[in-house]
Amino acid sequence: MLTDGYLIQKSLHDVVSFRKEVDGIAIDMALQWCSDSYSDTILGYANSIRTVDGGTHIDGVKASLTRTLNNFGKKSKVIKDKDISLSGEHVREGLTCIISVKIPSPEFEGQTKTRLGNPEVRKVVEKSVLEYLTEYLELHPDVLDSILSKSLNALKAALAAKRARELVRQKSVLKSSSLPGKLADCSCTDPEESEIFIVEGDSAGGSAKQGRDRRFQAILPLRGKILNIERRDEEAMYKNEEIQNLILALGLGVKGEDFKKDALRYHKIIILTDADVDGAHIRTLLLTFFFRYQRALFDEGCIYVGVPPLYKVERGKQVYYCFNDAELRKIQSSFPQNASYNMQRFKGLGEMMPLQLWETTMDPEQRLLKQLVVEDAAQANVVFSSLMGARVSYMMHMYVRVTN
Numbered sequence: 001m002l003t004d005g006y007l008i009q010k011s012l013h014d015v016v017s018f019r020k021e022v023d024g025i026a027i028d029m030a031l032q033w034c035s036d037s038y039s040d041t042i043l044g045y046a047n048s049i050r051t052v053d054g055g056t057h058i059d060g061v062k063a064s065l066t067r068t069l070n071n072f073g074k075k076s077k078v079i080k081d082k083d084i085s086l087s088g089e090h091v092r093e094g095l096t097c098i099i100s101v102k103i104p105s106p107e108f109e110g111q112t113k114t115r116l117g118n119p120e121v122r123k124v125v126e127k128s129v130l131e132y133l134t135e136y137l138e139l140h141p142d143v144l145d146s147i148l149s150k151s152l153n154a155l156k157a158a159l160a161a162k163r164a165r166e167l168v169r170q171k172s173v174l175k176s177s178s179l180p181g182k183l184a185d186c187s188c189t190d191p192e193e194s195e196i197f198i199v200e201g202d203s204a205g206g207s208a209k210q211g212r213d214r215r216f217q218a219i220l221p222l223r224g225k226i227l228n229i230e231r232r233d234e235e236a237m238y239k240n241e242e243i244q245n246l247i248l249a250l251g252l253g254v255k256g257e258d259f260k261k262d263a264l265r266y267h268k269i270i271i272l273t274d275a276d277v278d279g280a281h282i283r284t285l286l287l288t289f290f291f292r293y294q295r296a297l298f299d300e301g302c303i304y305v306g307v308p309p310l311y312k313v314e315r316g317k318q319v320y321y322c323f324n325d326a327e328l329r330k331i332q333s334s335f336p337q338n339a340s341y342n343m344q345r346f347k348g349l350g351e352m353m354p355l356q357l358w359e360t361t362m363d364p365e366q367r368l369l370k371q372l373v374v375e376d377a378a379q380a381n382v383v384f385s386s387l388m389g390a391r392v393s394y395m396m397h398m399y400v401r402v403t404n
Contacts, residue, residue, distance in 0.1 A: 011035070012094070012146040018132045022124045024104055029061070029129065031097040033147050038154075038230070039292075040092035045100040046108075046116045055109070055116025057101045060125030066091050068133045069151060078148050090154040101125065161234030180245040184209045184219040191261075195268035196220055196249065197306065197362070200282050203350030208272070211354030212362055218266065220249050225278075226285050229292055243289065252294055259296035269297065270369065272306035272361065274348040287372070298374040307368040308349055308361045315341035321360045323368060 017030035044051040044058045051058070066088045073079035073086060101121055109117040137144040179185060182205070188194045196218040199205050205221025212219060227240040234255065237243050246252070251265040261267070271286050273279035283305065290297050297303050309321040311328050315335060322328040328343075335341060346352060352360075361367050 012150065013140070013143040016133075016136060018128075020128050020132070022128060023120070025121060025124045026102040027125060027128055028100040029098065031095060033150060034094045034096065035146075035150065037094040037096075040089075040095040040097075042092070042095070042097045042099070044116070045098075047102050047106050048100075049106075049108075049114075051108075051114055051116050053110055053112070053115035056118055056122035057099055057116055057125050060122040061097060061099050061129055062088050062092070063122075064126045064129035064133065065095075068130055068137070069148065071134075072137060072144055073148055073151075076144075076148070078152065084155070086151050086155055087158075090151045090158065093154040094150055099125070157234065161238070180220065180249050182221050182245070183249045184212075186212075186216050186218045187214060188216045191264050191267045194218065194266045195270060196266040197270045197272045198222060198246075198286060199272045199349060200224075200274065200279065201350065204272075204274070204348065207350060207352055207354050207357050208362070211356075211358035213358075217362065218249075220245065222282070225282050226289060228285055228288065230288050246289065247293075255293050259294055259300075261296075261300055261302075264302065267300075267302055268304060269302050270304045270306045272308065272349065275308060275310055276347070279348075291374070295374065298372060301371060301373065303372045305370045305372060306361055307370060308346065308352070308357075310346060312344040312346065312356070313341055314344075315339065 012033045012035050015030055015032045017028075019029075020027050042058055042061065044054060046055065046057060066086065069091045070079070070085050074082075079086070101116075103118060103121060105118075107117040109115040137147075182202075184205075186194055186196075194216050197208055197212070198220050199208050200222055201224075202221055205219055208219045208221075222242055222245075224242075226242045226246070227237060229237050229243070237255075249265070250269060251263050253260075253263060269290075271283050273283045287303070290303055307323055309323050310325075311322040313320040313322065313328070313331050320331045322331060332341075349357065349361075359366060
């Protein structure tokens with residue numbers, strides 16, 4: 001089901017909400033778990049101000065959710081091992097939550113004042129959520145069973161991913177000093193001056209390797225479409241050869257580790273795909289991987305999209321490259337009436353000669369690059385879940401229609 005352009009996912013239960021006031025602090029909260037979502041979205045507000053960087057009210061919700069579900073899990077003996085507990089990440093998998101607090105004297109932290117700092121709010125929120133959620137789940141055992149089952153599946157997936165990471169490390173996939181065989185590296189060793197083009201297929205990779213500036217430009221060809229990690233667990237991700245090549249070539253390390261920009265081998269990561277439906281799909285798969293695996297790449301301004309030309313127009317000795325239909329019409333209208341000219345529509349990067357690819361798409365003096373940043377992480381989370389979630393083919397069709 002689509003509402004306002006977003007995909008509504010299958011819920012495990014009705015929306016749970018409550019309103020309460022304690023010691024002058026008013027709390028409004030609503031939450032719901034979805035069965036086909038594998039990430040969480042928690043939106044916080046303090047005195048109607050969106051706290052995009054979290055704060056004590058968000059900390060209180062997270063702590064209460066984790067404690068409540070662990071209590072129920074051990075009480076019902078669903079969690080049988082005393083040494084195993086559900087972490088906050090497992091408990092919140094598939095959760096969408098909105099928490100709004102109103103307090104007499106709010107204290108905001110950070111330069112942008114988007115993080116709530118009142119310590120007393122955490123205690124009030126944590127206790128209130130614990131009491132309400134405990135009462136609700138006791139009265140709705142079917143909802144409790146569904147949430148615990150999803151949380152346990154998340155725990156099992158995390159343990160499987162941990163084993164997979166250990167296996168990957170043992171095989172020296174992520175620690176190896178050797179780089180992927182298809183990577184054409186650059187001679188520069190300074191990440192700030194180095195850039196890598198991720199291209200689709202050996203054909204485009206061949207043209208890019210010949211047309212690049214070997215001093216600072218590296219090329220990594222991909223074989224087909226990479227794994228859609230939105231719908232797969234980490235174990236499957238680490239076993240995928242193309243994902244391994246990306247991690248190793250870029251120096252991304254292991255998912256979940258603190259991001260270190262100095263560890264990156266290139267500070268400019270450029271996605272360069274064909275200007276067609278398949279190219280858009282591959283680009284979205286790569287963006288999904290980067291967003292889910294290491295979101296900080298967007299925050300640090302490392303992710304770019306290269307824009308190749310769609311048309312080549314030749315009239316006499318004059319050559320024009322057009323990046324969209326509007327530019328093509330403008331060039332055509334500038335010619336005298338009944339003028340003869342040749343027009344070529346590029347179906348893919350592999351059709352372009354190395355020199356053409358350099359002049360139009362890779363030359364820093366002339367190329368067109370789009371830097372990608374995440375202005376709203378919650379909205380981006382919804383977009384990636386919608387595009388690459390349960391109805392991938394339908395959503396990609398809609399995405400391509402809109403972007404074209």
